[in-house]
Amino acid sequence: MISTELQNIARTALNELEVCKSALFQMEALFFSIKNADTGSVADNLINLGASVTGDIGNLASDNLVNLEARYDKAMSATRNAESENVSRNFSEVTA
Numbered sequence: 001m002i003s004t005e006l007q008n009i010a011r012t013a014l015n016e017l018e019v020c021k022s023a024l025f026q027m028e029a030l031f032f033s034i035k036n037a038d039t040g041s042v043a044d045n046l047i048n049l050g051a052s053v054t055g056d057i058g059n060l061a062s063d064n065l066v067n068l069e070a071r072y073d074k075a076m077s078a079t080r081n082a083e084s085e086n087v088s089r090n091f092s093e094v095t096a
Helices: 004-035 041-095
Strands: none
Touching: 004 041
């Protein structure tokens, strides 16, 4: 059985990943807004690089979040099913 503390840790980790994903996409938007300013070519290259990197990492975080949430939900479902089977088995033993 997965303890409540482990469930809380897993849910907190997923929430933190969601916050990181949002921050990365906000940074990407910031880079794109700066891109519209009149800057030199070196600054333009750095802005493009920053936007590209934050966007790519944000997409990776998003994909990881979806994967982790699916695994978390599957594990929680399996735990609930196993607990239900144990309760049914114990009830059968008591009534037999």
